[in-house]
Amino acid sequence: MNIRNVTNLFVLLFLIWLLLTGTFELTSLLLGIVIAGGLSLIFGKNSNVFGKLRLTPKVFIYSLHYLIVLSWEIVKSNVDVALRVINPKLPINPGIVKVKTKLKSPMGRMILANSITLTPGTLTIDIKDDEFYIHWIDVKTLDPEIASQEIMGKFEKILEVIYG
Amino acid sequence: METLEIIGALVTLLGSIFIFLGGLGIVRMPDLFNRIQAGTKASTLGTILSLFGLAIINEAWIWKLLVIIFFVLITNPVSSNVISRAAHFRGIKMTDKTVADLLVDKSNKPGEE
Numbered sequence: 001m002n003i004r005n006v007t008n009l010f011v012l013l014f015l016i017w018l019l020l021t022g023t024f025e026l027t028s029l030l031l032g033i034v035i036a037g038g039l040s041l042i043f044g045k046n047s048n049v050f051g052k053l054r055l056t057p058k059v060f061i062y063s064l065h066y067l068i069v070l071s072w073e074i075v076k077s078n079v080d081v082a083l084r085v086i087n088p089k090l091p092i093n094p095g096i097v098k099v100k101t102k103l104k105s106p107m108g109r110m111i112l113a114n115s116i117t118l119t120p121g122t123l124t125i126d127i128k129d130d131e132f133y134i135h136w137i138d139v140k141t142l143d144p145e146i147a148s149q150e151i152m153g154k155f156e157k158i159l160e161v162i163y164g
Numbered sequence: 165m166e167t168l169e170i171i172g173a174l175v176t177l178l179g180s181i182f183i184f185l186g187g188l189g190i191v192r193m194p195d196l197f198n199r200i201q202a203g204t205k206a207s208t209l210g211t212i213l214s215l216f217g218l219a220i221i222n223e224a225w226i227w228k229l230l231v232i233i234f235f236v237l238i239t240n241p242v243s244s245n246v247i248s249r250a251a252h253f254r255g256i257k258m259t260d261k262t263v264a265d266l267l268v269d270k271s272n273k274p275g276e277e
Contacts, residue, residue: 016231019227019228019230019231020227020228020231022224022227022228074208074209074212075209078182078205078208078209078210081189081201081202081205082182082185082186082189084189084202085185085186085188085189085192085193085202086185086188090192090193090194092193092194092198094195094197094198094201094258094259096252113241113245114238114241114242114245115241117205117240117241117244117245118205118208118237118240118241119205121201123197123200123201123205123244123245123248124241124245125197125245125248125249125252126249126252135197135201135248137198137201
């Protein structure tokens with residue numbers, strides 16, 4: 001039984017409960033505690049997905065910063081792909097490139113891979129240990145170092161602080 | 165009140181334009197991987213903007229809509245990742261414009277594992 005994993009899952013589930021119900025009535029809060037507690041006990045005790053995550057103020061601030069960076073990247077690259085689609089010449093230059101990540105924790109790698117996929121123009125196809133294979137709609141370089149910097153440099157720096 | 169509704173409607177309209185461009189991308193792109201790029205992802209911003217426009221129109225829904233946006237952000241990349249990975253291992257042909265495919269060079273061709 002992993003206490004930290006269970007508590008982290010409980011906090012997350014209870015936050016979602018608060019957002020969905022939108023009230024602070026006593027009965028609703030108690031019901032939310034019971035449901036979130038039960039679920040996190042059932043599903044949290046045998047896994048360690050959230051176990052490494054420490055809910056400190058620093059992590060919270062960096063997570064917020066990460067959300068802002070991610071949103072800006074999503075907007076930028078969405079416009080970029082949309083412009084490619086309406087361009088009559090269809091200016092694409094696709095290919096699968098290999099990049100290397102410095103992140104160690106599985107959770108950090110998962111979030112990094114999903115962020116890469118979320119920003120259009122890049123699509124994570126496979127992960128083998130610390131190598132990501134990424135379908136890039138406009139290949140600028142095949143060199144892993146430069147490609148890593150180009151695709152995920154911004155994300156990696158912040159995630160390194162959060163997950164280590 | 166009136167102006168908020170108009171702003172919300174405009175944001176939702178902008179979102180639906182992005183979703184339309186995503187659909188157009190599915191038609192125009194030459195192969196599966198590029199279709200995933202355009203289809204599932206030009207629509208990310210479209211979905212977010214549409215929901216955000218609704219949140220502006222009706223403030224009571226804002227937290228619920230934020231939760232929906234959160235779930236879209238979590239589930240969207242997983243599905244496109246799984247589809248593209250399966251397609252690559254199945255050996256779906258890539259377009260002639262493709263510059264490089266470093267995943268194939270890695271001696272793990274599909275069916276030979």
